Amino acid sequence: MGLPFSAKTQLQSIKEILHEVAEPLDMNVSVRLWNGEIVPLGKKVDSDFIIAISGPGVVGSLLRWPTLETLVRLYATGHVEFEGGDLIEFSEALKTTRSNRQQLKQISKRMLVKRTLPFLFAKTNVSDLREGFRDDMVGRNEAKRKNSDYIQFHYDVGNEFYKLFLGKEMQYTCGYFRDWNNSLDQAQHDKLDMICRKLRLQPGDTMLDIGCGWGGLICHAAKHYGAKSHGITLSNEQYAFTKAKIEQLGLTDQVSVEICDYADHNGMYDKISSIGMSEHIGIANYPRYFAKINSMLHDRGVMLNHAIARRAKPTAKSARKIRPERKFLLKYIFPGSELTPVGMTTDFMENSGFEVHDVESWREHYALTTKFWCQNLSANKEKAIELVGAERYRLWVAYLAGASGGFTNGSIKLFQVVATKRASKGLSGMPPTRDHLYRAA
Numbered sequence: 001m002g003l004p005f006s007a008k009t010q011l012q013s014i015k016e017i018l019h020e021v022a023e024p025l026d027m028n029v030s031v032r033l034w035n036g037e038i039v040p041l042g043k044k045v046d047s048d049f050i051i052a053i054s055g056p057g058v059v060g061s062l063l064r065w066p067t068l069e070t071l072v073r074l075y076a077t078g079h080v081e082f083e084g085g086d087l088i089e090f091s092e093a094l095k096t097t098r099s100n101r102q103q104l105k106q107i108s109k110r111m112l113v114k115r116t117l118p119f120l121f122a123k124t125n126v127s128d129l130r131e132g133f134r135d136d137m138v139g140r141n142e143a144k145r146k147n148s149d150y151i152q153f154h155y156d157v158g159n160e161f162y163k164l165f166l167g168k169e170m171q172y173t174c175g176y177f178r179d180w181n182n183s184l185d186q187a188q189h190d191k192l193d194m195i196c197r198k199l200r201l202q203p204g205d206t207m208l209d210i211g212c213g214w215g216g217l218i219c220h221a222a223k224h225y226g227a228k229s230h231g232i233t234l235s236n237e238q239y240a241f242t243k244a245k246i247e248q249l250g251l252t253d254q255v256s257v258e259i260c261d262y263a264d265h266n267g268m269y270d271k272i273s274s275i276g277m278s279e280h281i282g283i284a285n286y287p288r289y290f291a292k293i294n295s296m297l298h299d300r301g302v303m304l305n306h307a308i309a310r311r312a313k314p315t316a317k318s319a320r321k322i323r324p325e326r327k328f329l330l331k332y333i334f335p336g337s338e339l340t341p342v343g344m345t346t347d348f349m350e351n352s353g354f355e356v357h358d359v360e361s362w363r364e365h366y367a368l369t370t371k372f373w374c375q376n377l378s379a380n381k382e383k384a385i386e387l388v389g390a391e392r393y394r395l396w397v398a399y400l401a402g403a404s405g406g407f408t409n410g411s412i413k414l415f416q417v418v419a420t421k422r423a424s425k426g427l428s429g430m431p432p433t434r435d436h437l438y439r440a441a
Contacts, residue, residue: 005118010056013115015039020107028093032083048084049093055079060122072328076394079124086378087401088371159214159241161387165376165400170214170241173276173306174366174414184372187365192220195273197437198358198418199302200430201225205270208232208296210262211277215242215255222254230267232260262292269296275306278345282338286345290352299423302430303354308366309413310339325402333399342415354419357430362414367407374400 005013011033018031018039026042032052033039053059058079061070074080082090159170166172167184175187176194195217201207203226209218212231215238221227233239242257249255262277272293281289293303330337346356377384377397384393406412420428 007056010059010118010122011035011037013118014056014059017112017115020111024107027095029090047093049090050081050083052081052083053079054081055124056119056122057124059116059119061124063116063119068325068328069331072332072395072398074124075398076391077124078390078394086375087397088374088404091401091405157237157388157392159237161384162214164380164384164387165373167372167376169216171216172213174362175369175372176362177365177368180368184369184376187369188216192217193224194437195275195304195306195416196221196225196227198304198416199271199273200436201227201271204228206230206268207271207273208265208267208269210265210272210274210293211280212238212242212257213275214238215245215257217273217275218242218255218257219245219249219251222251223249227254227271229255230269231255231257232262232265233257234259234261262289265292265296267296268298270298270301272297272301272303273306274303276308278305278307279337279339282336283340283344286340286348287352290348290354294353294421297421299421300429301421303419303421305345305349305417305419306362307345307415307417308339309342309345309415311411311413312341312343325406328402329399332395339412342413342417345415346417349417349419353422355422355428356417356419357428358416358418358434360416362416363407363410363412366414367404370400370404370407374404 014033015037018041022039022041023043028042028045028047029049029051030038030040030045032050034053034055038050058074061074061079071080075082084090085093162170162172167188169185169188169192171188171191174191175184176191177187178190182190199207199221201221205225205227207218207221207227207229209221209229209231212218212233215231218229218231221229231242233242236259239257239259246252246255246257262281274293278286278289297303342359346359349356374397377393377400381393384396388396403412407414420430422428
């Protein structure tokens with residue numbers, strides 16, 4: 001049985017729809033249809049930004065399943081292309097004023113229904129993406145969580161892939177920009193130094209970094225502050241890289257690393273850092289997590305928790321709701337992850353025996369950090385595709401661009417919380433001011 005509408009009818013219909021929405025949207029972007037024809041989405045389009053659509057099935061898929069995941073699938077499989085810039089530049093070009101968006105409501109619904117009917121049965125050959133996490137991607141049931149599977153899915157993509165965008169220190173957490181014009185590498189160096197200052201590291205201090213990444217912090221703490229530092233990770237790729245880095249820097253007497261789950265680690269430390277780690281463990285596991293950290297700290301020992309946070313929700317039901325953008329992250333990027341408001345985090349910390357001293361927002365720092373990452377990965381597109389394939393490359397570019405947008409508009413946040421173990425009554429031992437954080441480097 002043939003299609004109910006001809007190819008000519010489909011082309012005419014999509015052009016009429018685009019012309020109708022172009023005036024109220026007035027964006028500096030054009031759409032290239034599957035026949036090569038270009039339709040501007042604004043009155044004075046003068047840019048090279050083009051959204052390329054592979055066929056009528058793209059429109060049909062979005063009509064039947066108008067979700068973020070559908071758009072991501074179409075982009076990841078090459079049915080929708082964004083040409084002329086990286087996705088962050090595209091997001092800027094796609095912005096329109098609220099008054100223009102209001103004008104969209106004035107467009108005839110009858111016309112839209114009529115013009116979209118030719119696409120109702122149009123299909124693409126999009127199948128399930130190969131790169132999705134196949135097991136329980138939410139992981140709210142503590143007994144069934146497989147932390148090693150979650151971590152390895154995300155981090156064992158390969159060190160060479162991460163090298164394409166992270167910078168020379170291989171820091172996969174928020175940089176610290178003392179000046180907004182600083183480079184990514186400078187910001188990551190300054191981040192490492194600020195963490196060491198907040199921990200008040202001294203020569204001879206013993207330090208644990210939970211989820212140590214590629215070893216940047218434990219090496220910096222030993223090299224510049226004289227600490228005896230230890231890192232733990234569940235990523236085989238990170239472990240191999242960190243071990244080689246320690247040996248290369250000649251720090252084997254001061255720095256060590258092992259593959260170990262935080263819950264299984266034993267030892268006592270003066271200082272403990274958790275940088276971008278608590279997001280991975282799930283809110284249900286927070287009491288266990290912070291209690292474990294507390295048990296490994298000497299009395300008055302300092303810990304720093306650096307974590308992405310969400311905004312507080314009015315009800316527990318709304319807090320548990322999985323929004324489309326989070327579903328994308330859980331399925332394709334960060335399975336098992338969960339964000340909590342910073343207030344909830346500090347509550348868990350205090351209930352575990354910590355005294356909170358300092359809470360600082362780095363949201364805007366992370367907006368710029370993820371922008372650098374997205375641009376770096378986009379600039380290394382060919383090498384990235386060679387390493388991980390086109391589908392995973394596009395998923396990661398979409399993730400980094402979305403993260404930068406989220407941190408920019410404030411829908412997600414980043415906080416550093418400094419606390420001390422309060423095992424007995426009395427003074428904390430912390431300095432009276434924050435002067436030590438901002439002295440000349």
